[in-house]
Amino acid sequence: MPEPEYVWLPREQFLHFEELSVLVDVFLTLGVDKVRLTGGEPLLRRDLPELVALLATKPGLRELALTTNGVLLEDFAEPLFSAGLHRVSVSLDTLRRERFVALTRRDDLERVRGGICAAQRAGRARGAGPLKLDCVVIRGTNDDEIAALLEYGREVGAEVRFIEYMDVGGATRWSMARVVSRGEILERIEARYGRIEPVPETSSAPAERFALKDGTTFGIIASTTAPFCSSCDRSRLTADGLWYGCLYARNGTDLREPLRKGAAPAELSALVAQTWRSRADRGAEERLRLAAPERARLLVAPTELRTDPHLEMHTRGG
Numbered sequence: 001m002p003e004p005e006y007v008w009l010p011r012e013q014f015l016h017f018e019e020l021s022v023l024v025d026v027f028l029t030l031g032v033d034k035v036r037l038t039g040g041e042p043l044l045r046r047d048l049p050e051l052v053a054l055l056a057t058k059p060g061l062r063e064l065a066l067t068t069n070g071v072l073l074e075d076f077a078e079p080l081f082s083a084g085l086h087r088v089s090v091s092l093d094t095l096r097r098e099r100f101v102a103l104t105r106r107d108d109l110e111r112v113r114g115g116i117c118a119a120q121r122a123g124r125a126r127g128a129g130p131l132k133l134d135c136v137v138i139r140g141t142n143d144d145e146i147a148a149l150l151e152y153g154r155e156v157g158a159e160v161r162f163i164e165y166m167d168v169g170g171a172t173r174w175s176m177a178r179v180v181s182r183g184e185i186l187e188r189i190e191a192r193y194g195r196i197e198p199v200p201e202t203s204s205a206p207a208e209r210f211a212l213k214d215g216t217t218f219g220i221i222a223s224t225t226a227p228f229c230s231s232c233d234r235s236r237l238t239a240d241g242l243w244y245g246c247l248y249a250r251n252g253t254d255l256r257e258p259l260r261k262g263a264a265p266a267e268l269s270a271l272v273a274q275t276w277r278s279r280a281d282r283g284a285e286e287r288l289r290l291a292a293p294e295r296a297r298l299l300v301a302p303t304e305l306r307t308d309p310h311l312e313m314h315t316r317g318g
């Protein structure tokens with residue numbers, strides 16, 4: 001959760017589902033083939049299955065995925081998969097109730113676990129892609145739960161992805177000392193479970209995948225110590241229509257305004273294509289090159305976060 005004095009994006013500025021559908025069409029015609037609905041928390045839009053149904057059958061869409069905190073997933077899993085959702089990732093950083101409350105400011109761990117099981121059942125019944133659990137590893141917060149999370153993933157039939165803690169906007173307590181690197185995560189898992197084999201990955205997914213001797217697979221996203229900006233092909237659209245080329249980007253391109261002023265799909269395509277061609281985002285790599293004192297400075301000050309929620313990562317799916 002963000003700092004307590006968080007400013008919400010004004011709801012009346014959110015794109016309607018039909019507008020999102022038009023924009024997804026624009027991106028699909030330009031070659032995008034994978035869409036992820038994320039947040040913030042996408043299940044707060046109670047009629048989300050309607051959006052899934054609108055998007056799922058679009059020609060050219062190879063994958064429609066959802067990332068959620070899992071709190072409302074128990075009720076939504078069945079309608080979402082019935083509407084055509086292809087796969088779900090659940091953010092889960094701890095299995096300990098008191099830590100969960102401290103991290104999320106909600107006592108909902110059991111609801112999340114219920115949601116994970118419901119998603120597993122509903123997804124399996126419809127041949128959906130494997131469930132993933134995303135865990136940001138933070139030293140002194142949850143880094144003693146790497147094995148427990150791995151085993152929980154195995155128990156519920158989900159693949160855990162350990163994500164290095166990033167110094168993005170809104171990470172107001174970040175420090176390099178709290179980052180548990182890819183190398184350290186692997187060392188710890190190897191020390192406990194023995195030899196780890198890399199699993200060849202052909203997709204553009206950011207996670208490197210590995211397997212334990214018993215076949216359990218897991219992923220690591222080394223976004224802080226080994227960023228993958230040079231091969232990053234992702235972009236992000238906020239709920240109110242700002243389009244960002246990078247998690248770290250200060251400015252986005254407003255797609256809502258031209259859309260609402262009646263721009264034709266071809267005009268929106270031209271705007272997106274032209275902006276993408278000039279994209280030079282390398283946010284995480286640039287942060288990595290900074291000297292330690294500079295890096296220790298927050299990317300975005302809390303005062304700025306309070307005045308512009310777009311600078312918070314969860315408004316752009318981070």
Ligand code: SF4
Nearest residue numbers: 229232246247283284
């Ligand atoms: S920091 Fe930006 S450019 Fe680099 S991988 Fe992340 S989103 Fe892509």
